[in-house]
Each structure stands twice: as structure tokens, then as C-alpha cells.
Amino acid sequence: GQNIDQPTEMTATEGAIVQINCTYQTSGFNGLFWYQQHAGEAPTFLSYNVLDGLEEKGRFSSFLSRSKGYSYLLLKELQMKDSASYLCAVRPSRGNQGGKLIFGQGTELSVKP
Amino acid sequence: ETGVTQTPRHLVMGMTNKKSLKCEQHLGHNAMYWYKQSAKKPLELMFVYNFKEQTENNSVPSRFSPECPNSSHLFLHLHTLQPEDSALYLCASSQEDRPADTQYFGPGTRLTVL
Numbered sequence: 546g547q548n549i550d551q552p553t554e555m556t557a558t559e560g561a562i563v564q565i566n567c568t569y570q571t572s573g574f575n576g577l578f579w580y581q582q583h584a585g586e587a588p589t590f591l592s593y594n595v596l597d598g599l600e601e602k603g604r605f606s607s608f609l610s611r612s613k614g615y616s617y618l619l620l621k622e623l624q625m626k627d628s629a630s631y632l633c634a635v636r637p638s639r640g641n642q643g644g645k646l647i648f649g650q651g652t653e654l655s656v657k658p
Numbered sequence: 659e660t661g662v663t664q665t666p667r668h669l670v671m672g673m674t675n676k677k678s679l680k681c682e683q684h685l686g687h688n689a690m691y692w693y694k695q696s697a698k699k700p701l702e703l704m705f706v707y708n709f710k711e712q713t714e715n716n717s718v719p720s721r722f723s724p725e726c727p728n729s730s731h732l733f734l735h736l737h738t739l740q741p742e743d744s745a746l747y748l749c750a751s752s753q754e755d756r757p758a759d760t761q762y763f764g765p766g767t768r769l770t771v772l
Contacts, residue, residue: 549700576757576758578760578761580763585765586765587662587763587764587765588701588748588763589763590760590761593760595757595758634701636757645703645714645716646701646703646761648701648702649700650698650699650700651700
């Protein structure tokens, strides 16, 4: 079966660094996405990884290891507005999966002053 | 500012009602998606349309009926729903239905079935 695991909740302090982990077991791999979702709002795209390594985009970075089925999202210089749910999503191999994205349950991040 | 809009934002309906959710994208995309987001559960793909053709039905009950009249509009017709269908229904679009194509989400319709 397909499975995406990420922690349910995390708490961090304003100005600090936090790492949100995601592990996956899927029938093949065709890319991994991170989305941010504030309560009552649409998920918004943060990053896409398909090759191993680190992708940096401002305060946010995303890492992928395909051999380990593992990714993390790194948030630096945390701000109160970063309090949100962070969703990890994987595309399995195209095969009979079409465009299906498999989502994790999301990690609720609370940033404290 | 999202290029994907959804109406209504909130909907309360009885189990015998028929209602429709509407999604419109202003991004020039060719693929559109319906997702269901229930409390404490992962986002769950329901349907995929690519160039107006349905390419994915993720074992969704027939009381949910999608319609895609053109690449900019997507509907979800609802009839004889159950209370457990109460959830946030999200629409998304992407350039095409390809692995690297980012999906952009609308704000969702919060549905409550009484």
C-alpha cells in the first residue's frame, strides 16, 4: 500500500529553526511536494523535490533522500505567521496511478513568542 | 492571491438535498482535481480531469458526480449524502496532469450534512 508519515504536531519558538520530517512508502516515486495550509485556507505550494539533495528557497528548504524514502522541510528564522499545517505529498510512479498525489496527514506547527 | 475560486465557501444540506459545488481556475491550466479533507485525516484525491477528460476516479461513491464542461470549470454534484460526507472539499488545478506539475488549490467548500 501507499503510506506517508509525518509528525502530527510540533512546537517551536519564534526566531528558531524547525525541521519537519516525512517518510514514505509508495509504489514507485515521481516527486515529493510540500504545502503550507493555514486554518480555513487553501494549501499553498512550498517546494518540489524529485532528485536527492537540498532545495533552498528563502527561509524554507526541502531535502530528499529517495533511497531512504525520506524528506524534511526546514524552516529558519521562524515567524508567528509560520504557524500552520505542513503537508507532505508524494506522486507514485505514473503506471496506473495517473496524476494521483498521496498526502500525509499534515504536521500542525505552532510558533510561540 | 489564489487563481482558483470555489463557491459556495460554506454549505449545509440535508441528506435528501441535491446541491452542487463550483470551482473555477483563472490560471490557464488544463488539469483539475477534487479533493476531500476530513478532520484529522490526509487530503484524499477524489477525481482528476485532464483536458476535460476524467482520468481518475478514486473509488468515490456515486452520490458524488463530477462535471467538467471546459478546462476552466469543475463541478461536484451532490445528492443523498451521508453525515460522514461532511468535510472540506478542495479543488485544485495544474498545467497538465504530469508528475512535476504543481497543483494550486482553491479555498475549499466547508460542507456539513445534517
